[in-house]
Amino acid sequence: MSGTANRTTRALGLAALSATAVTVYLGLVVTPPDQVQGQLVRLIYIHPASATFSFVACGVTFAASLLYLWPRTRSRRWDHLAASSAEIAAVFAALSLATGSIWGRPTWGVWWTWDARLTLTALLFALLLGYLALRRIGGPAETRSKLSAVAGVLLFAVVPVDHFATEWWRTLHQGDTLFRPKPLIHGSQLATMLLSFLAFALIYGYLLVHRYRLEQLEERLETEGLELALAERRAEGAAESGGVVGAGASQQVAP
């Protein structure tokens, strides 16, 4: 295995690309602006999908970490899956926070409001950053995998508690949810939004496959890289002492 792509991933990539293109076209050109929100409603074609798949990706990391820790299912591949999914989750969480802010500024008049879901997503983003920082500590691969698997379980075990905490916190002395309109959604808008979910699912799948293979290659480089380099140098040495092609080169190097 030398690259991270094959025919299936190319097909997946093409599907993701076309779904995104159709979503962009429908979202920006075909669907009408909203009566209340005007052009801002178009963010609905990015924001809910990225937020949802950020949560999905976190769930995958959590499940993969558990499977890695369970002795019977322990396998390097769960560790690779947890790592790849967490990175994508962080990207999607950042994207949903950014698009949410862009939407909130004209609608609520502020970039940020302490709404329950916003707060939960921000917390999740912070948890993910911690997890990814832990993954970059270096050291032996087995130790790192075990520590990050435990951390993956611990970090995301707290998410339900976070959910209740933020819900209770913000629904008690409220105000903001009143300004969160749930407009009756136009048929073509709904279709486009559903398509955006498909597009994000495909993007997630595509990124996940590639990131997963990259993780495998990185680990191979870590474990086999030194031996491989040694073998190459030896082969060079052997070729030079054979003296057919390497004769000129070895004379230059030798004093």
Added chain:
Amino acid sequence: MWRDAVLMAGKDLRIEARSRVAINQVAPFAVVVLVLFGFALEPDRGVLAQAAPGLFWVAVLFAGLLAVQRSFAVESADAARDGLRLSALDPAGIFLGKAAAVALELMGLEALLTAGVVVLYGTDLRGAALLLATAATATVGLAACGTVYGVLVAGLRVRETLLPLLLLPVVAPVLLGATRACEAALGQSLDDGWRWVTLLGVFAVLYVTLGILAFGSLLEEA
């Protein structure tokens, strides 16, 4: 397991009593944080009294970080961690003992900080039962969670910087719940404080259980 826990807690508390690091460094640090909040927020406008529960728990959180770091720093000298691994003590007992020692230190610290809040911020203490229940559940949660992450990073070179990044977002619900419950106890809000105590209790049970399950394998890797 319980005997090991008592042994472990006794050992950690004895080290603290003799080295006086908690008394001479961590406690003054927490008081300094309280004073700094006074400088940052205008003391005359009543902001401090309003924000007192939140500031109190932020100070506890920061001091708790130091207590956790300290709890594993004492194991790093003279290969004490290898000693622990070889000691045949039950890992769950080690976890419970270390967490209990941190919890007891934090409770002492909270008593000191309560006095500080009353004196410096002019807070009136009311609702003693709710305050005590909040302090107990929040402290157990903080200590258990802190001990788990403390051992997780104990063997790493970057532990001083990594621990706050990992621990603070995780204990965010403790800060939230403890602050709201204290506000309710002090009569600053109409929240149902006991509901928050339940949340703090769930957090504490969650991390005590996870700690008992995970501590052994984390200690192996540390």
